[in-house]
Amino acid sequence: MDRIIMHYDMDCFYASIEIRDNPKYRGLPLVVGGGVVTTASYEARKYGIHSAMSVFEAKKLCPNLLVIPVDKDKYIKISQQIQRLVLKVTEKVEFIALDEGYVDITDIAKKYDSLDKFAKKFQERIKHHTNLTCSVGIGINKLSAKIGSGINKPGGRYIFNSQMEFATYIGPKDIKIVQGVGKKLRELLNRDEIYKVEDLLPYTFQELVNRYGKSRGELLYLSCRGIDYSEIEYKREIHSIGNENTYRYPLDSDGNIQKELNDIFEYSYQRLLKKELISKTIILKVKYSDGSLITRSKTLSRPTDDKIILFENLELLLEEIEEKPIKLLGISFGNLIKKSIRQLSFF
Incomplete structure (x- = not known):
């Protein structure tokens, strides 16, 4: 190996x-x-x-x-x-x-x-x-x-x-074994008669991206083949940028949650752009009306400021949480580096 x-x-x-x-x-x-x-x-x-x-x-x-x-x-x-x-x-x-x-x-x-x-x-x-x-x-x-x-x-x-050994093992498993496949994405996949990991293999990368979006498509294409290029982030910075809102009346409908999610994401994203930063990790923070607090995060294979990629991964995180009234909603970006530094590293 x-x-x-x-x-x-x-x-x-x-x-x-x-x-x-x-x-x-x-x-x-x-x-x-x-x-x-x-x-x-x-x-x-x-x-x-x-x-x-x-x-x-x-x-x-x-x-x-x-x-x-x-x-x-x-x-x-x-x-x-x-x-x-x-x-x-x-x-x-x-x-x-x-x-x-x-x-x-x-x-x-x-x-x-x-x-x-x-x-x-x-x-x-x-x-x-x-x-x-x-x-x-x-x-x-x-x-x-x-x-x-x-x-x-x-x-x-x-x-x-080996990669082959892993792909052989994961192939017959239910699609939910893939990290990042939550309830909603699983329902979409099942609707397309994709129930097991091996059911993804006939699809090309572009077909999966066109059907499920860039982040989801890439996740599905690479995971079913046992491909993962992400590094061990042992020297990462521990700072982040974001925003959160606390609500007087809990958010208890998909429509209200989605609207607030869009607004907080947009505000946090504009701060990211203004400071000329790119992010490798997106973090979702949720406090329910019963007082319980959870956080979920997703680390990408490479830092980015691509709005579509960041938002698609935020939606993947949202799929993982329980559906019940929300008192606080927060979104932040972590593993930040200056955009100019990342550009120089390509050379």
């Missing part, structure tokens, strides 16, 4: 911490959250409970469900401990959440007899220091590593040694 990328994902991170700290919870259906489920234990998931579901709905599925309030400070502290452990392996790490990250192990892996031995050693190190388990995926890029870490959860490992 030219590149060897690992993705680690802590298993039921918040719930696992609470179970670790309170052994009496072990084996019980448990969620961490307030009005909305943040994390569900594996016992709770057997009832169909999942993150972003309202606690009210979750309790209807499991009347004896145990609900633990979120202790964000504790989770952040443990996340920082894990991140320090990972950084002892290499600095080429992109932390994408408190409980997961991408690691470029291209050079490190050569020191081990096999990739599986390295992955196992990594898991044992995390377990020894935190008494928590993680799942690991290793592949030729971020796409294959991310899919791999989800295959044998919890505490599992999966390795893709």
Whole structure:
């Protein structure tokens, strides 16, 4: 493999911490959250409970469900401990959440007899220091590593040694396995009789772009073939530019949400242009009327100020969130660099 990328994902991170700290919870259906489920234990998931579901709905599925309030400070502290452990392996790490990250192990892996031995050693190190388990995926890029870490959860490992191996695995899977394919895009694809990843293969790049838009078309074309050129962003800047609005009366219709989304995006986008910046990451922030707050982000393969590409990726993020009244809506652009600097780099 030219590149060897690992993705680690802590298993039921918040719930696992609470179970670790309170052994009496072990084996019980448990969620961490307030009005909305943040994390569900594996016992709770057997009832169909999942993150972003309202606690009210979750309790209807499991009347004896145990609900633990979120202790964000504790989770952040443990996340920082894990991140320090990972950084002892290499600095080429992109932390994408408190409980997961991408690691470029291209050079490190050569020191081990096999990739599986390295992955196992990594898991044992995390377990020894935190008494928590993680799942690991290793592949030729971020796409294959991310899919791999989800295959044998919890505490599992999966390795893709080539693009062909990954494409063979992903082909028969439901189209929803592709990161970025939310409910709305999936419905569009199903309408065109595209149900599995392999159903995309007969389409050309241009056909997918014409049918689903540039960002979605590119995502679908590359993903079904196991192609992902995105780098591990371990030296990225941590600044962003954007805007958010809080509403006196919650937004409770698709029309109102879309209008506000358009307005905030336009305002933030004009700020991006005015400062002559290009962005690699778009971030959506949503606070629901029940007080729960979520953020979703999408990192592109290359920075841009293309309005269509940025907005299409924002819509992909919107598809991932739960449909219920919204009290706050925010949009920001991250991983910013000066447009002139990016232009010079081409030469």
